[in-house]
Amino acid sequence: MDKEKGGKRWGWLPAEMPGIAAQVAEKRRKWGAAHVNECWRRGVELKQPGWFFAREGALAVGTPSDDPVMANFAAANVTSTQSLLVIREPEADRGAH
Numbered sequence: 015m016d017k018e019k020g021g022k023r024w025g026w027l028p029a030e031m032p033g034i035a036a037q038v039a040e041k042r043r044k045w046g047a048a049h050v051n052e053c054w055r056r057g058v059e060l061k062q063p064g065w066f067f068a069r070e071g072a073l074a075v076g077t078p079s080d081d082p083v084m085a086n087f088a089a090a091n092v093t094s095t096q097s098l099l100v101i102r103e104p105e106a107d108r109g110a111h
Contacts, residue, residue, distance in 0.1 A: 024075075031070040033097030038068075045104050053101050070097040 028035035042050045057066025057076040067076035078085045079100065 027075065031068065031073055031075070031097065033095070034068040034070045034075075034099055037097065037099040038101075041099070041101055049104050050101065057101075064100075065102050067100045068098065071095060076100075 038050060053066040054076075056062040057064075061077045063077045063080040065077070067078045068074065084100070
C-alpha cells in the first residue's frame with residue numbers, strides 16, 4: 015500500500031500517526047490485509063470518499079465521506095493527540111449489524 019519507486023511513500027505514517035497505525039493494524043487483524051489495502055487504495059490513492067480517512071492531530075490522510083455531517087466531524091480536531099480512523103467495513107460485516 016505504501017511502496018513507491020525507490021522507497022516507501024507512506025513510511026513516515028507510523029511515527030507521525032501512531033494512534034492511526036495501531037488502529038490500521040487492528041483492522042488488518044480483524045478484516046485482513048487485502049480489505050484494508052483496497053480501502054487505502056480507493057480512499058488515499060484514488061481519493062474516493064467513504065473508503066479510508068484518517069486524522070491524528072493536525073495530519074490527515076485519505077478522503078472523508080461525502081456525507082456533510084461526517085465530513086465536518088472528520089475535519090474537527092478536538093486535541094493534538096486525537097486520532098480518528100474511518101474505514102469501510104467489508105460487505106459481509108455490514109449486513110451483520
